[in-house]
Every structure is written in structure tokens, then in C-alpha cells.
Amino acid sequence: MTAMTMAKALNEGLRHALDADPKVLLLGEDIGKLGGVFRITDGLQKDFGEDRVIDAPLGESGIVGTAVGLAMRGYRPVCEIQFDGFVYPAFDQIVSQVAKLRARSSGSFTMGLVIRIPFGGGIGAIEHHSESPEAYFAHTSGLRVVSPSTPDDAYWMIQEAIRHDDPIIFCEPKCRYWEKGEVDVTASTHGLFDAVVRRLGEDVTIVTYGPSVHTALRAAQAAAGEGISLEVIDARSLAPLDFPVMMRSLEKTGRLIVVHEAGHNVSISSEIVAQLTESCFYSLRAPALRVTGFNTPYPPSRVEKEYLPSVDRILDAVDRVMGFES
């Protein structure tokens, strides 16, 4: 076990991927000398050269569109989008080509590429730097979407995502980049698409991912003080969702709360609640609730604290599901 930040874990994971497979390339704005605005690629261009760690001209459609061509040629491109709010110029390439080329070529082309997106809020940033666009991608058939919440996951998931033959949208919770955690560099504990129970509990199942896992765990701590036991599940993979893990938990607790930063309207939580209501209908003891950002554009960061799911809001939802009587 080695303690490192998520930023460092991603950097080490990328370094291993570059070492392991000469076909792995990194593309992104300012990822060379600067090491990316979050320093995730720090030192990689120095060590692997400008042909493999490519400072891209300023254009996201260009970054992803050329990555598609590189993948067609047998490379494994890893694109860095500088911030969540800047992925949209690449949206067309992602939806029309990245997601569909395997099917359109009847399996001839493999789109083994990764698109890394630092996502989510809570860092006091200006507009377009705090968004949660994961549902757009999860909705799109042909794409897989994952999000690590710990340095250990970041270290392993980025390597597994790069090795995988499907295109993967890799959502990095930027507000957790600088938090340290133990990384087991000898072996990965979970599969790339597995949900993981982060805390065992009896009364309520909290399903969450990315930046909100930490918030949910703090809520569980607080609830324990009041004698309520929350089970916290880190979904990790948002497309596909690992329902069996969630079902086992819900069959035990009978109460479900889903937490994420994106607004709940047509979101990841919409899908989780719909599916679990269908498969665990007879276990449910209360309506499923969601604690999410509001359905507005991401606000000026001076009021992001009120916008984002918080420990208090999760506890409030816990009270409501615990107090529900049918």
C-alpha cells in the first residue's frame, strides 16, 4: 500500500499504461510541458516524448475526431478534456463516431479509446468548470462511462479503461484530485464495471458515485450517531450500471436514496430508481428519493454549496425514508 492523491494515482496509472503498450497515446490541451491544468500528465511528455504525449491544437472535436482515426489505425488514444464544460465541441464526434463506429463497421473497427473528463463542482470555479455531463454519455449506446472515487480506483480504473476495447468516458471527480488515499499497486480489487459497497449498513441504501461518495460516507457517519445505519454503494460504472450489487443491498434495507451532483431530471438516478423499482418492488419500504443538484445551469460558485448535495440534505432524505409509513 502506498498513500497518494488521486491526481498522482492517475499520473502513475497513465505512466504504466504508456509503459505497457506502445500503442497508447495521450492527446489534450496543455498536457505536455504544463502537465495539464491539473498536472495529471505531469512529466509524461518528458519521459515518453512528443509523439506519444501530444499537446493538441485548441479544439475538442479535433482531439476526439483524430483519436477516432488513431483508434482505427490500431492506437489506444487517451484524450484529456480540460474541463467538463469543454467536452461539448466534441459531442458530435463522441456520439456519431466514437459510439457507433464498431457497430457501423460490423465489428471491424475497435474504438479502444478513453476520454478523460475532470467533472463536478465544489472547487469555487467560474462557469463551465463544474459540470456533470455524465448522463449525456451514459444515454448513448456504444459508450461506457465510469467514475473513480478513490486514488486506488483511479490508479486501476484508468489502466483497465485503456486496455478495454470499448470507448470509455472516464469521469474524474476533480474536487477529490488532491485527497490522499491508500493505493495497492500490486493488484486491483474490483472489476472496472463493478459497483462496490463502501460501507455496510442495514437501514437505507445510498447509491452514489464520483465526488458524492465522500459526502455520502460523511452522511453515514453522522447518521450512525443517531442510530441509523446507511449502506453506501459506489456505483463506479455509470454505463453499464451494476444492478446486482444494488439489488442485494436494497433487498436488505428496503430503502433507497440516490445521490449525485447533476440535476435529477433524466439523469443517472432516473435510471437507477426505475430499474431498482422494477426489480426490487416487493422489498421497497419507502419511495426511492434522490438528492442531487437542482435542475438549473450550474450556478455561480458563490452559491454552489447550496446547489450541491450535502450531508444535511442526505440526512434530510434519510429522515424522510425512515419516517415513511405506507
Place this chain on the structure above:
Amino acid sequence: MLEEQLVQLLSPEGERVTHAQYPTTLNTDEIIALYRDMVIVRRLCNESTSLQRQGQLALWAPLQGQEAAQIGAGRALRTRDFSFPSYREHGVAWCRGISPAEILRLFRQVSHGGWDPQKYRHSVPTIVIGNQALNAVGYAMGVQRDGADEATMVFFGDGATSQGDVNEAFVWAAAFNAPVVFFVQNNQWAISEPTVRQSRIPLYRRAEGFGFPGIRVDGNDVLAVYEVASAALQLAREGGGPTLIEAYTYRMGAHTTSDDPTRYRFDADVEAWKHRDPIERVKAYLVRTQHITAAALTAINEEADVLAMELREAVLAMDGPDPLSIFDHVYADQHPLIDAGRQEMIDLGLGGVR
């Protein structure tokens, strides 16, 4: 070589240079006014940097080094023209009459905009690189259809010229002969990437391929920028169509207060550009020609200091918005998701706390 391509009316040493196509139309008072603008916007920029360092702003994108480009273009605009900034055009905003405190609302993160774009005829900042170029062309097409005597000017950086949106904007402007002026400030850097990463030819020459004139002006020469921008705006107003102006300049400071330029550029380059400082050259000209007195120079500096103090006070007094205001302008009229969200925030006791 470089100097040959540039339209220049004032050398870096402050000597007047003549240019066949662009004679100076400005009198001494007007030149002093431009100098005053530049001194003020630099002073306000420095104050903003220190406000950010003191935790009063979320971020600051300094304009230092680009004062001549922004003031020259900003003063060439007429009141009825419309302009589209990206995020660094504080000097243009100043010329449009927007107060320094309004400019800082975005950087203090109490607003995503900061001013009323219709009132000042200057759109809200666009942070997503290049988006506004197409929006400006569309606006100009509206002006064209209205038969109005107005021009539209859009600002973006060297990095932005790689974006699809900017290239599509060039195509559309050409196809419809839109009354728009593309004003690219080539400050040599897009965060850590030098302009050569974006283009193998000087940016102004891109225009030719799209079928409209491109011109490179010394972006550190406020007289030249003013004349070149004025001519391009007038061409647009008269139905002459689009122009691309490349203001060749330099980003003296960091990309933003979050940036660390020591990772990617040499101090020597920054030092070299200090000799081309846009403010010093006008001052040298005005002093040598005895068009300005020492007392007048001091008065301008003092005025800038006063404005900086006022800005500081205004920023410190700028409170965050009521969290409930996030629901205010999402839709034109009533919407159930907004109503539900607002009610939820009230029930949670999160609204109205400031």
C-alpha cells in the same frame, strides 16, 4: 521581417511611423485619452490580481500587455456597434462603459455575466473557446437584414482560431458578406501552447483562404490598432463584409491567476516583450513631443489609483447572490421543474441566507 508585415504607426521607441493606407486621424487630446484608458485598465487589472491573491476573487485573467489591442479596438467601436468578448477583454468592456466592478462580478462568482449586454451593446463573456464567433456572425446577419448602420466585432485569441466554431464563423461571414470584424489578439500563447501549435502561417493570412481581407497590426501600438479597427468597422457598416484583424501582441502575465508560466516559457522572452510595452511607447511619444506635461501624467496615475481603490471597495462590498436566484432566469416563463426546485430549496432552508 515581422515589422514589415505589421501595420505600425508608433515604433516601440515611440517614434511616429507613417503608413500609406492608415494615416492617423487622432489629435493629441485623443491620443492622451487612449493613453489614459490604457493606464487605467492596467491599474485596474493589477488591483484585480491582488484582490484574487487576497482571496476576494475566484480567478483573474490579466490583460497586461494587451492594453493597446483592447483599447484601440474598443475605442474604434461606435456606441451603436455590438461587440462579443471572450474572457480577457476587460479593456474593451471599459471602453463600452461597463464599470470595473461589473466586470469583476464574474470573477467574484456572484454572477455568470456581470452587466446588461443590451444596455452596453457588449455581450456577456464567453469562456467556451470560440463559441461567440458564430454568434457574432449571426448577430451581424441580423444587422444586415435590418439595414442598420452598425458593425459587429468579435474578440478571441490565437488558440481559438483552431476551433471549429471560429472556422465555421469565417465561412458563414464570407458566404453572407456579414458586417462583422474578427479581432484576434495573438498574444503568442494559448495557456502553455505557443501560436505555432495552432498555425503554420501568420493568423491574418487565414482570411485570404476564406475570401475576405486579413490584416496584421502591431497590437502594442494603440494608434495603429485604432486606425485599422476603425477602417474595418467602417467597411462592415458600408456593406464591405468581414475583415480579420490579427493584433500581434504578448500576454505579459500568466494565463490566469491559476497558471504557472514558468513551466513553459522563458523569462527572457517576457523581458524582450517588455521593450514593446504598449503603454510606455505612447508615453515616450507624448513626452518627447512635449504633448503632455509631467503634471498631467501624474494626474492620470492618480486617477487610476482612485479608480482602483473604488474597485476594491466595491468588490469587498459585493455579496453573493441569494441561492434562490439560481431559478430566476432559466426559462422565459413558468416551469414545473423550476417551481419544484425553488420550493425544495425553501423547504430545506437554503434560500435567502445572504
